[in-house]
Amino acid sequence: MASQQQAPPIKGAKVLMVGAGGIGCELLKTLALSGFQDIHIIDMDTIEVSNLNRQFLFRQSHVGQSKAKVARDAVLRFRPDISITPYHANVKDPDFNVDFFKQFNVVLNGLDNLDARRHVNRLCLAADVPLVESGTTGFLGQVTVHVKGKTECYECQPKPAPKTYPVCTITSTPSKFVHCIVWAKDLLFAKLFGDKNQGNDLNVRSSDAASSSEHANDVFEPNKDEDIEQYGRRIYDHVFGYNIEIALSNEETWRNRNRPRPIYIRDVLPGESVQQNGNAERMPLPDDPLSVSAMASLCLKNPQDIWSLTENSRIFLEALKLFFSRRKKLAVEFVTAAANIRAASFVIPLHSLFEAKGIAGNIVHAVATTNAIISGLIVIEAIKVLQNDANSYRMTYCLEHPSRKMLLMPVEPFEPNKSCYVCSETPLSLEINTHRSKLRDIVEKIVKAKLGMCLPLVMHGSALLYEVGDDLDDDMVANYAANLDKVLSELPSPVTGGTILTVEDLQQELSCNINIKHREEFDEEKEPEGMLLSGWTQAPAVENKSTNVANGASTSSSCQAVPLETEEDDELVILPAGSSPAGMKRKISDVSTTAISDLSTAADEKRSKKRVDELDDDDEAVVMLEDVNADIGKGLQ
Amino acid sequence: MDGGEELTEQETALYDRQIRVWGVDAQRRLSKSHILVSGLKGTVVEFCKNIVLAGVGSLTLNDDREVTEEALAANFLIPADENVFDGRSIAELCCDSLKDFNPMVRVSVQKGDLSSFDADFFDKFNVVVISCCSLATKRLVNESCRKLLKRVAFYTVDCRDSCGEIFVDLQNYTYSKKKLDETVECQLKYPSFEEAIAIPWRSLPKRVSKLYFAMRVVERFEEVEKRKPGETSISDLSNVLKLRKELCLAHSLNESQIPDALLERLIAVTREFPPVCAVVGGILGQEVIKALSGKGDPLKNFFFYDAVDGKGVVEDISNS
Numbered sequence: 001m002a003s004q005q006q007a008p009p010i011k012g013a014k015v016l017m018v019g020a021g022g023i024g025c026e027l028l029k030t031l032a033l034s035g036f037q038d039i040h041i042i043d044m045d046t047i048e049v050s051n052l053n054r055q056f057l058f059r060q061s062h063v064g065q066s067k068a069k070v071a072r073d074a075v076l077r078f079r080p081d082i083s084i085t086p087y088h089a090n091v092k093d094p095d096f097n098v099d100f101f102k103q104f105n106v107v108l109n110g111l112d113n114l115d116a117r118r119h120v121n122r123l124c125l126a127a128d129v130p131l132v133e134s135g136t137t138g139f140l141g142q143v144t145v146h147v148k149g150k151t152e153c154y155e156c157q158p159k160p161a162p163k164t165y166p167v168c169t170i171t172s173t174p175s176k177f178v179h180c181i182v183w184a185k186d187l188l189f190a191k192l193f194g195d196k197n198q199g200n201d202l203n204v205r206s207s208d209a210a211s212s213s214e215h216a217n218d219v220f221e222p223n224k225d226e227d228i229e230q231y232g233r234r235i236y237d238h239v240f241g242y243n244i245e246i247a248l249s250n251e252e253t254w255r256n257r258n259r260p261r262p263i264y265i266r267d268v269l270p271g272e273s274v275q276q277n278g279n280a281e282r283m284p285l286p287d288d289p290l291s292v293s294a295m296a297s298l299c300l301k302n303p304q305d306i307w308s309l310t311e312n313s314r315i316f317l318e319a320l321k322l323f324f325s326r327r328k329k330l331a332v333e334f335v336t337a338a339a340n341i342r343a344a345s346f347v348i349p350l351h352s353l354f355e356a357k358g359i360a361g362n363i364v365h366a367v368a369t370t371n372a373i374i375s376g377l378i379v380i381e382a383i384k385v386l387q388n389d390a391n392s393y394r395m396t397y398c399l400e401h402p403s404r405k406m407l408l409m410p411v412e413p414f415e416p417n418k419s420c421y422v423c424s425e426t427p428l429s430l431e432i433n434t435h436r437s438k439l440r441d442i443v444e445k446i447v448k449a450k451l452g453m454c455l456p457l458v459m460h461g462s463a464l465l466y467e468v469g470d471d472l473d474d475d476m477v478a479n480y481a482a483n484l485d486k487v488l489s490e491l492p493s494p495v496t497g498g499t500i501l502t503v504e505d506l507q508q509e510l511s512c513n514i515n516i517k518h519r520e521e522f523d524e525e526k527e528p529e530g531m532l533l534s535g536w537t538q539a540p541a542v543e544n545k546s547t548n549v550a551n552g553a554s555t556s557s558s559c560q561a562v563p564l565e566t567e568e569d570d571e572l573v574i575l576p577a578g579s580s581p582a583g584m585k586r587k588i589s590d591v592s593t594t595a596i597s598d599l600s601t602a603a604d605e606k607r608s609k610k611r612v613d614e615l616d617d618d619d620e621a622v623v624m625l626e627d628v629n630a631d632i633g634k635g636l637q
Numbered sequence: 638m639d640g641g642e643e644l645t646e647q648e649t650a651l652y653d654r655q656i657r658v659w660g661v662d663a664q665r666r667l668s669k670s671h672i673l674v675s676g677l678k679g680t681v682v683e684f685c686k687n688i689v690l691a692g693v694g695s696l697t698l699n700d701d702r703e704v705t706e707e708a709l710a711a712n713f714l715i716p717a718d719e720n721v722f723d724g725r726s727i728a729e730l731c732c733d734s735l736k737d738f739n740p741m742v743r744v745s746v747q748k749g750d751l752s753s754f755d756a757d758f759f760d761k762f763n764v765v766v767i768s769c770c771s772l773a774t775k776r777l778v779n780e781s782c783r784k785l786l787k788r789v790a791f792y793t794v795d796c797r798d799s800c801g802e803i804f805v806d807l808q809n810y811t812y813s814k815k816k817l818d819e820t821v822e823c824q825l826k827y828p829s830f831e832e833a834i835a836i837p838w839r840s841l842p843k844r845v846s847k848l849y850f851a852m853r854v855v856e857r858f859e860e861v862e863k864r865k866p867g868e869t870s871i872s873d874l875s876n877v878l879k880l881r882k883e884l885c886l887a888h889s890l891n892e893s894q895i896p897d898a899l900l901e902r903l904i905a906v907t908r909e910f911p912p913v914c915a916v917v918g919g920i921l922g923q924e925v926i927k928a929l930s931g932k933g934d935p936l937k938n939f940f941f942y943d944a945v946d947g948k949g950v951v952e953d954i955s956n957s
């Protein structure tokens with residue numbers, strides 16, 4: 001590849017990097033060393049301590065500053081003569097439109113979440129700019145090349161959906177620690193510290209639903225005559241004691257399950273009055289509000305230790321008390337303690353803060369080496385793209401264990417998927433009850449959540465049903481708002497079976513048609529959204545370590561799926577192959593299940609093994625890397 | 638659990654993300670490890686960055702060369718400010734930047750010629766990584782490491798054009814591995830560099846990477862011609878091809894196993910290719926982390942990467 005090194009396309013190339021995190025730091029360095037002279041870099045994040053173990057362009061003194069800007073300055077120190085343009089902004093900002101993308105010869109992604117990846121994919125397709133996509137987790141990583149018309153786009157293959165849990169598992173019958181974490185974080189924490197008006201299934205359902213929910217409405221409001229300690233104890237008794245008693249009263253539930261045990265604060269901390277709890281072994285609060293910690297104030301040091309029920313209860317009260325000043329560490333401590341107390345109730349093993357943090361999300365399994373390797377591979381592909389050397393494009397997988405002797409495994413890119421709704425014009429189809437569902441359901445649950453549009457517009461023929469934008473006059477805004485709450489068949493231009501809706505995102509310049517089919521009934525368990533989108537293949541959900549219940553996911557229906565959205569810092573996860581559509585040629589020379597299983601739960605492992613058995617080509621298996629993400633931070637900060 | 642010392646709060650916070658990859662015990666072992674690197678070209682610089690970020694106990698740098706334009710080409714540790722050079726060696730300049738990456742790692746400089754150090758010198762380290770040195774020096778340092786009572790892991794790494802090679806000698810290496818539910822003890826026996834390259838080529842498995850042979854030819858060429866490592870050019874091609882013929886004859890290997898074009902690339906382009914440095918330096922970092930932490934299968938005993946076909950291949954060149 002002698003020609004690669006001095007290739008003139010490098011010097012003249014204008015490159016856009018999206019992401020200045022783990023991969024981004026390595027990539028910016030490698031691009032600069034390789035001779036790139038005009039690099040633009042977008043990242044909305046600021047630097048955090050836990051970035052410093054791998055994002056080597058950043059120092060302790062940079063914590064809190066823009067990643068894109070600090071990265072630029074660091075690289076200019078060893079390559080002062082090149083041009084690096086940083087943007088401390090969200091790539092989804094309308095400024096970064098198709099015209100913006102068109103100025104670049106290639107776009108390089110080092111992103112941390114599915115949403116942004118999809119968004120950039122669409123802009124690259126619309127602007128006809130090649131995209132090199134990447135991701136890492138632990139020792140695993142991948143680089144792929146997406147060139148319009150030549151290779152598949154980022155969305156040609158289904159992306160695994162975040163794991164969802166039935167609401168009743170979370171509210172009433174948890175059986176794994178993750179259920180307790182979800183309950184603690186997305187129900188209890190959200191109720192106490194989040195938007196009080198949001199619907200919330202915190203209370204255990206009983207046969208007497210009406211009275212229990214009435215009781216619930218005021219219980220979380222502090223009484224006039226109680227202090228914060230008393231409030232904490234009352235909440236404790238309510239959620240770990242009273243609610244469990246209510247749940248126990250429903251005998252049917254426990255016929256085949258272990259009965260949980262109600263836990264009251266007086267039983268766990270019997271001798272401690274409110275005041276005593278306040279002065280036993282206590283450290284003074286530090287000055288820095290960010291480092292306030294219930295753990296520290298109770299002299300518990302090691303986040304790897306598993307606290308006892310007593311310690312969990314102390315942390316619970318302490319964190320609740322301290323939290324009213326809204327501090328980050330406390331959120332994690334509170335969630336850990338609450339989840340552990342609930343786990344104790346349901347005879348589920350307790351976990352350490354370190355483990356709980358991993359389960360609750362916002363945690364990347366990340367090391368510098370993989371990001372460095374991936375950055376090298378990205379630049380190698382970027383150079384091929386600039387040379388227009390389409391036959392040499394490769395997707396490369398970085399594995400933890402050699403497979404066919406390979407640790408770095410190149411695979412020829414696939415052709416575009418002809419039925420991809422993003423890069424082809426294949427219509428989608430939506431089964432929905434047009435007499436009951438509202439336009440809002442389509443806009444929120446389909447157009448935004450599933451199709452990933454940011455600024456959607458919905459049309460029926462030439463009639464505009466909905467759009468967003470700055471330039472709308474008040475009448476239109478009111479009109480669209482009214483439409484949102486109308487049942488589909490009662491819209492000014494009625495949407496019924498056979499209707500073809502056109503949805504568009506003006507920023508992404510993506511447009512697709514949805515054929516509407518009316519259907520009367522939906523299975524509450526299997527189709528909790530009350531609609532079914534097809535032509536848009538979503539991979540089966542994978543239970544990963546990062547989870548959280550999206551706010552406001554719950555309504556009054558009895559057992560609804562709770563979407564768990566995950567988000568990572570900068571990387572992705574190799575998932576078992578179960579998600580590939582049957583017959584899709586997606587073989588990679590025997591990537592053994594061992595390469596994959598590190599990241600998979602036992603169930604996933606089984607699935608991936610099964611998949612390997614199913615393949616008829618002797619020892620070929622399938623790998624899919626995908627991003628999985630969870631950001632407890634978004635919910636908690 | 639060795640020592641059983643707990644990580645400090647500062648370490649736990651800084652290393653949180655990687656502890657989730659390799660665990661607390663591995664992190665603790667890393668923080669007690671001492672590493673020597675010699676020959677600070679692009680790939681080794683990448684390796685140094687990786688291992689300092691990972692949080693080893695100490696890193697010692699050996700490279701007395703002064704800064705040249707060539708030395709700067711793939712080195713992001715040296716600021717582009719000639720005022721700071723001030724007659725200082727590459728190792729000294731890199732040391733400053735590396736210290737900055739992670740204040741918890743002790744980074745220092747060892748002056749002197751690698752081939753002049755005796756075995757006792759290497760006893761201070763758990764890992765020795767050498768690059769751009771002669772065949773004789775590779776043998777010598779490898780043997781010095783092997784003479785010691787304690788195991789000192791030995792690595793060589795070299796990149797030419799868009800190709801890279803790593804050699805690993807962990808001597809007798811035992812590690813535990815999780816297989817399904819049980820943990821099994823695994824044992825690997827590594828040959829020395831000398832032993833490995835002495836293995837007759839015809840007795841190697843059929844599909845050994847062509848790069849293995851090509852690198853041996855170039856390495857041998859530099860030795861017989863008394864060249865410094867990397868001191869080759871396209872004008873050497875006819876002599877290199879002659880040497881290939883001799884070696885292939887001696888080893889009863891078909892010459893087509895070492896294509897002209899590959900040899901040409903290896904001798905003609907001595908300038909480093911930074912993306913390959915990142916890839917090979919990353920793999921090397923991972924391997925050293927595995928060997929130090931006792932977690933994961935270490936590679937045995939050669940690794941080859943070529944950006945042209947994109948493959949990163951592990952080859953076992955040993956008698957066992």
